Amino acid sequence: MNAIEQVFRSAGVTGRIHVTDIDSGSEVAIRADEPVVLASVFKLPLLLELYRQAERGVVDLSDPVRVPADGRAPGGTGLSAMSDEAAMSLRDIAYLMMAVSDNTAADVLLGRVGRDAVNTLLAELGLPGTQVVHDCRELFAGMLADAGVADTAALTQACADPTVVARLGALVPGRTNRGTPREMTRLLGMVWRDEAARPESCAAVRRLMGLQVWPHRLASGFPFDDVAVSGKTGTLPTIRSEIGVVEYPDGGRYAAAVFTRSLGTAQNQPRADAAIGSAARIAIDHLRAHT
Amino acid sequence: MSNIDIVLRLIAFCVSLLFMDLIRHLSQFLVLAEELHFGNAAARLGLAQPPLSQRIKRLEDELGVKLFERSSRRVTLTAAGRLLVPEAQDLVARAERLRHLVAGSDGEDGTAVRVGVPPDLGGTMLAALIAAYRARLPEVRLSPAEMGTAAQVAALVEGELDVGLVRHPVAAAGLGFGAILTQHPGVLLAESDELAAWATVHLADLAGRALVLSPREAEPGLYDETLACCRRSGFVPADVIAAGTAEFALGLVLSGTAVSFGPPAAPPGTVWRPLAGAPLAWRLSTAWRGKPAPHVEEFAAVALRVLREDAGLVDEGSVPALRVAPRPATGFLA
Numbered sequence: 350m351n352a353i354e355q356v357f358r359s360a361g362v363t364g365r366i367h368v369t370d371i372d373s374g375s376e377v378a379i380r381a382d383e384p385v386v387l388a389s390v391f392k393l394p395l396l397l398e399l400y401r402q403a404e405r406g407v408v409d410l411s412d413p414v415r416v417p418a419d420g421r422a423p424g425g426t427g428l429s430a431m432s433d434e435a436a437m438s439l440r441d442i443a444y445l446m447m448a449v450s451d452n453t454a455a456d457v458l459l460g461r462v463g464r465d466a467v468n469t470l471l472a473e474l475g476l477p478g479t480q481v482v483h484d485c486r487e488l489f490a491g492m493l494a495d496a497g498v499a500d501t502a503a504l505t506q507a508c509a510d511p512t513v514v515a516r517l518g519a520l521v522p523g524r525t526n527r528g529t530p531r532e533m534t535r536l537l538g539m540v541w542r543d544e545a546a547r548p549e550s551c552a553a554v555r556r557l558m559g560l561q562v563w564p565h566r567l568a569s570g571f572p573f574d575d576v577a578v579s580g581k582t583g584t585l586p587t588i589r590s591e592i593g594v595v596e597y598p599d600g601g602r603y604a605a606a607v608f609t610r611s612l613g614t615a616q617n618q619p620r621a622d623a624a625i626g627s628a629a630r631i632a633i634d635h636l637r638a639h640t
Numbered sequence: 641m642s643n644i645d646i647v648l649r650l651i652a653f654c655v656s657l658l659f660m661d662l663i664r665h666l667s668q669f670l671v672l673a674e675e676l677h678f679g680n681a682a683a684r685l686g687l688a689q690p691p692l693s694q695r696i697k698r699l700e701d702e703l704g705v706k707l708f709e710r711s712s713r714r715v716t717l718t719a720a721g722r723l724l725v726p727e728a729q730d731l732v733a734r735a736e737r738l739r740h741l742v743a744g745s746d747g748e749d750g751t752a753v754r755v756g757v758p759p760d761l762g763g764t765m766l767a768a769l770i771a772a773y774r775a776r777l778p779e780v781r782l783s784p785a786e787m788g789t790a791a792q793v794a795a796l797v798e799g800e801l802d803v804g805l806v807r808h809p810v811a812a813a814g815l816g817f818g819a820i821l822t823q824h825p826g827v828l829l830a831e832s833d834e835l836a837a838w839a840t841v842h843l844a845d846l847a848g849r850a851l852v853l854s855p856r857e858a859e860p861g862l863y864d865e866t867l868a869c870c871r872r873s874g875f876v877p878a879d880v881i882a883a884g885t886a887e888f889a890l891g892l893v894l895s896g897t898a899v900s901f902g903p904p905a906a907p908p909g910t911v912w913r914p915l916a917g918a919p920l921a922w923r924l925s926t927a928w929r930g931k932p933a934p935h936v937e938e939f940a941a942v943a944l945r946v947l948r949e950d951a952g953l954v955d956e957g958s959v960p961a962l963r964v965a966p967r968p969a970t971g972f973l974a
Contacts, residue, residue, distance in 0.1 A: 359848055359878065360848075361847065361848075361876040388973055389973045389974065423972065424971065424972065424973060424974075425966060425967070425968035425971040425972075425974070426968045426974070430968070449968070450973060450974050452972075452973050485973055488973070489972070492972075501972070504972075505964050505966050505971070505972075506961075506962075506963070506964055508964075509872045509962050509964050510872070511868065511871060511872070563969055563974070565969065582974060583973075584970065584971070584972065584973060584974040585972060585973065586972075611876075612871065612876045613870075613871045613872070613873075613874050613875065613876045614871060614872050615844060615871075615872060615873055615874030616964060616966070616967070616970045616971070617844065617874060617967065617970055618844070618847075618874050620847055620848065
């Protein structure tokens with residue numbers, strides 16, 4: 350797929366991509382089995398485990414949870430950005446985690462369901478290359494230590510420096526939450542085919558993925574009113590990714606996992622964001638032409 | 641003329657002879673202190689090795705201390721020798737200044753100052769520089785050579801150049817620098833480039849375009865710093881094309897093949913736009929080896945004035961750091 354490589358190159362990124370037709374299984378793959386940094390993409394298996402525990406009665410999704418003002422994971426959205434103590438149900442916290450990638454919401458849920466439970470689920474689903482090794486707070490603590498700075502504000506500034514970015518363990522798949530593009534589309538396929546959990550749980554997960562607010566990555570490749578895009582982004586310095594499902598009006602459903610790393614360290618790189626959508630569009634167009 | 645006069649003149653003559661002799665010995669001492677090798681020092685001084693050894697020995701006898709430790713394999717400075725170095729440099733420089741001053745007043749000195757000039761300085765700037773120096777020191781001839789920073793540094797170290805105009809950062813031991821002046825380049829675009837519609841262009845706007853820049857061999861510091869800054873700001877050039885001459889760079893810009901950075905000037909067919917936030921800081925200063933000779937100091941002063949007044953370069957303590965304004969959609973773990 351030279352056209353996809355060309356999209357990555359002209360956006361100043363390197364990319365790994367796997368796109369499948371959810372119903373036929375046909376695929377487009379570029380470096381799809383290489384390990385990648387999940388960043389916030391790990392919030393999807395966490396969400397799935399939450400719903401599976403609710404099915405078994407281990408947790409009650411409508412259970413109100415108190416989230417204290419102190420000790421929250423850093424972040425620019427949701428509870429991470431809010432100032433005061435809050436109380437809301439587990440599923441509303443899950444909504445914040447998926448809709449705006451709220452890091453505090455993710456840590457609250459991971460604390461509730463347990464890291465081992467998420468990894469056990471991933472193993473059961475046949476995704477051995479996908480692992481959750483730390484929560485958002487631990488991930489930030491590691492970045493602060495690697496960058497040699499005291500707080501998130503200083504980290505934001507320090508990460509403009511390529512030599513600092515080169516030191517971050519959080520950008521090395523073996524040292525952080527990880528997966529592969531192929532395993533991510535397999536996970537999405539199971540959610541969309543109601544195989545990852547009970548149908549009502551899978552439907553709830555699909556609904557939350559459809560409520561994600563970000564328009565700039567996967568969705569940017571499909572600016573059409575009659576095409577549905579559901580996804581979960583992943584972002585860290587030089588890392589921009591999204592996994593999601595694109596549903597065409599004729600019923601075609603495609604799972605896409607696109608993971609990129611930019612050569613430049615600027616945070617705002619709309620061309621790199623858009624490359625995720627463009628690459629997925631090219632891959633899906635290819636699958637539609639060859640079925 | 642009385643006898644006393646004659647005696648006094650004779651004494652003065654002897655003192656001056658002694659003085660000149662001392663200066664010569666000290667100069668030779670300094671060369672050996674730099675080389676720490678009798679053979680190399682003698683070669684640099686155009687002497688055979690034995691006379692140099694004898695003179696150093698004489699200087700040591702005169703001062704009553706050992707200046708060098710000599711072993712079969714190496715020569716090192718003693719503590720006394722190290723103490724003497726700055727003092728000797730001072731005395732030699734003063735003697736040199738004295739000679740220049742007297743020679744200058746005669747108006748018949750053929751002194752030339754060899755000066756290195758960067759290829760992208762521009763014709764007008766070079767003319768202004770030469771005119772200003774001529775007005776200040778009409779008796780000294782400027783001998784300019786077009787050279788990049790790397791070549792200038794090599795020539796200065798070798799003593800083939802008296803003074804240079806170099807781009808920073810520069811890594812070279814033994815060079816002295818004048819005050820550093822800063823220039824914030826803008827971008828030169830083809831008139832047909834869609835960015836020409838903007839009054840100000842951001843570095844990140846240039847994403848996807850090729851960049852034409854001085855060759856890395858010629859301007860290593862400027863090249864690396866410029867590309868690093870572009871990378872931080874979100875501009876990773878699709879291609880970096882090395883241009884040794886302004887005409888070649890202009891051709892690439894005119895044809896829309898690449899963009900270039902430079903001072904505000906737009907030849908026909910191009911437009912120049914300032915970069916938002918002035919992210920690039922190109923720094924320039926005079927440079928020389930060791931202690932600057934009086935003519936070099938004069939040149940440095942003239943260059944500083946001309947670059948400030950005619951080229952609009954400014955004094956600036958340090959390169960301004962990029963300030964990242966975080967946004968939720970692009971922040972950590974979004």
